[in-house]
Amino acid sequence: MRAGRATVSSSQLATLFGFTDAQVRKDLAYFGHFGHPGIGYRCDELIAEIRRILGTDRQWTVTMVGVGNMGRALLRYKGFSAQGFRIVAAFDRDPRVIGSQIEGIPVFDIAQLGDIVRQQHIQLGMITVPAADAQQAADQLVAAGITGIVNFAPVALSLPEHVGLVGVDLTTELEQLAFSVANRTRSR
Amino acid sequence: MRAGRATVSSSQLATLFGFTDAQVRKDLAYFGHFGHPGIGYRCDELIAEIRRILGTDRQWTVTMVGVGNMGRALLRYKGFSAQGFRIVAAFDRDPRVIGSQIEGIPVFDIAQLGDIVRQQHIQLGMITVPAADAQQAADQLVAAGITGIVNFAPVALSLPEHVGLVGVDLTTELEQLAFSVANRTRSR
C-alpha cells in the first residue's frame, strides 16, 4: 500500500481505518457512484469527492467569540486555513484586547458582533467564552444570521433547528477517557 | 423543574437532554438498579452513581505532553480539577520552557517523561505536540505505563489494546460542522 498510488480499494481503506470493506462501499455509494468496478477508487477523485461531501472544497468564513486562553490558542492554530476555514474576525468584551490583532485577526468589541458578521458574511462561529456567557454569545451569532456554531464552553446550548451545532467539551473528553479506562472498553 | 428538588424522573431527564424516557431508564438500569418506582431517581444518589460510573469519583493524575499554544491554554483551564483530574506535570522539548511552571505545573524535559510518569504514578496523558511528534509521544507514555491518552494532534494514533484513547481533532470538528451545515442535517 505504497504512497503515490493511483487507486485504492474498499478493502484497503477498510484495513486502514478499521472498518469492513462493505461498510466503506455502502458509505461512499450513499453519496454517489464514484467507484470503478474492477479498479477501486481513483485517489484524486476520491479526495475531491470527500472534500465536496464535507464541504471543505469551499471557503468558509469563521469568527471566534472569546479570545481568552482557549480562543487565542485556537487563533494561533494553523490547521484551519488548510481545510478552507478562514477566521476573519474575533470578538471579546475585555477592553484590553479589543482593537488588538492576534495572528493578524482583528479583535472587535462583542457589541459590534451583529454588524461585522453581516458585513463580512461570516458563516460559522466558534465560542470560547466562559460557560455563563456562552448562550448569550450563541444567541447573538444566530441573530446575526450565522449557520453553524462550534461550542467549546462546557454547557449545552439551545439553538434553533436551522443552525448547525458541534460541541467540544474538554472535561467531557477526559471523562470519556476515564470511563473507558475504568471500564476497560474501547471507544476509538 | 426547579433547582434544589430531591428527585427527578426519567421523562424529565429525557426532555432535558433530548432522549426518550425509555432510553434514559434502559441506560441507567444497565449500570445498576438505583431508580425508585413511583418516585424517580434521587438526585444526590443519581449524581453519585454517575460519578462512580464515569470514574470521576476518584482522583486521576494527568500529564500534558507539549506546552505550545494549545497545551498552555489547557493547563490554564480550571475545569479539569473540578472533575477530579489533577495535572501534575507537563513535558516539552523546547529548552526555553523546560524548568518553568505554568499555573503551578512544572514543565520537564520530555526525555525525563518515563521516569517522572512512573515516580508520580501518572495515569492519563494529554498530547498537544505537533502531528509529526504525536505517535512518538504516545509511545513514550505507553512505555511509561500510562492507561489512557487524549490526543489533540490531528493524526490517528496506533496504541496497544489495553490503553484507552480519545481523540479531539479541532479541524475535524469544524469539518463536521461544515458537513452538517452543507447538508442541513443535525448531529447534536
Add this chain to the structure above:
DNA sequence: TCGTGTGAAGTGATTCACAGCG
C-alpha cells in the same frame, strides 16, 4: 479476474407497553 454497488439476511439498538413496587 477484480472490485464495485446493492438487495437480502443478520445483528444490534430503540421504542413500546406493562407488571410490579412504593
Add this chain to the structure above:
DNA sequence: CGCTGTGAATCACTTCACACGA
C-alpha cells in the same frame, strides 16, 4: 396513582453474497 425496570416488538444499521461492469 406515578414511575421504574424489562421482556417483546420495532426499527436501523451492518454484514453477507452476488450480479454486473471494466
